[in-house]
Amino acid sequence: MSQESVSATKGNILIVDDQLDNLRVLSTILMEEGYQVRKALNGQMALIACQTLAPDLILLDINMPDINGYEVCQRLKANSQTCSIPIIFISVLDDVTDKVKGIKMGGADYITKPFQIEEVVVRVQNQLTIQRLQLQLQEINQKLLKQNSLLQLEIEKRTQAEIALQEVNEKLQELALLDSLTEVANRRYLDDYLQREWQRSAREQIPLALMLCDIDYFKAYNDTYGHIAGDATLKRVAKVIKNAARRPADLVARYGGEEFAVVLPNTNFLGSVQVAENIQLQLQELKIAHTMSVVSEYLTLSIGMTVCVPNHQYSPSNLIATTDKALYQAKQQGRDNYYTYIFFSCSCFLAENSDESKILCTELGNR
The missing domain is CATH 3.30.70.270 (Reverse transcriptase/Diguanylate cyclase domain)
Known part of the structure; x- marks a missing residue:
């Protein structure tokens, strides 16, 4: 996979699941949305794939043989080369304690199975948007340190990026308070x-x-x-x-x-x-x-x-x-x-x- 082919898509997503049906469904959905998709059947393959080419986002199942999703997340977050990759857990485990554990391990979001297509697409878009805005903020901060003469312009750009990030967070908060199926309050x-x-x-x-x-x-x-x-x-x-x-x-x-x-x-x-x-x-x-x-x-x-x-x-x-x-x-x-x-x-x-x-x-x- 060339770097040019990855940059031509909306983002490079790694799906990790030991169930082939889940891999096929998720990869089809995301490819139709314009994403570059890679697949891994277990945790070890996922770790190797991240070292080969870091994805923009990981959809990670929890219940897998050998290395479960929690351990995969923990290893990725402990590695400086992969610690910033956002991880969305996607699992049949829907207890609050499971979700809290996923967030504490470093997960950015959590989707329960059986998943809704619209929910997966929106949450993926939101995480990639947040990641992109955070990278923009990092670039802006570097320019502020190097170019004092452009300080005011860079501050304005940073403000705009922060406003956009806040809007995304507000949208995520709204999603967190709604039942994804019926669209009434949860x-x-x-x-x-x-x-x-x-x-x-x-x-x-x-x-x-x-x-x-x-x-x-x-x-x-x-x-x-x-x-x-x-x-x-x-x-x-x-x-x-x-x-x-x-x-x-x-x-x-x-x-x-x-x-x-x-x-x-x-x-x-x-x-x-x-x-x-x-x-x-x-x-x-x-x-x-x-x-x-x-x-x-x-x-x-x-x-x-x-x-x-x-x-x-x-x-x-x-x-x-x-x-x-x-x-x-x-x-x-x-x-x-x-x-x-x-x-x-x-x-x-x-x-x-x-x-x-x-x-x-x-x-x-x-x-």
């Missing part, structure tokens, strides 16, 4: 947002509602229609929920698997019921076939909700636990419905999806 952002809204609602003594939505018999749906169809359905359900909870302060997040959470600030019982019914109505209108469901021929949701005015006797963790309990009640009563817990100070009421329950909690304010 669990991390949900926890932060719920804590902030809890504190605000407690200060102002206004109602706060939390909703958990679970797709009924989704495992059976995946088994029947396949995971690709399941992923597409998760996106459609997320869009339905966002359409129903559309105020600027409302937050829709993927809680995990086929569960979604909705935070509804300044929302009383009637308001939360309205959102729940709108979600179920819009989902019914889509008529997503689900032949393995025992409650309907179409895809349905079970919803648990809690409405309260926060105080020192109750906490966000209590709110989540209570809402999860309400979701359990909705499932126990046949699914495709909703249950709501309503808290007045220390008192609690459980409201089903019935007309009589709608007279409760009206004094908490209007949605």
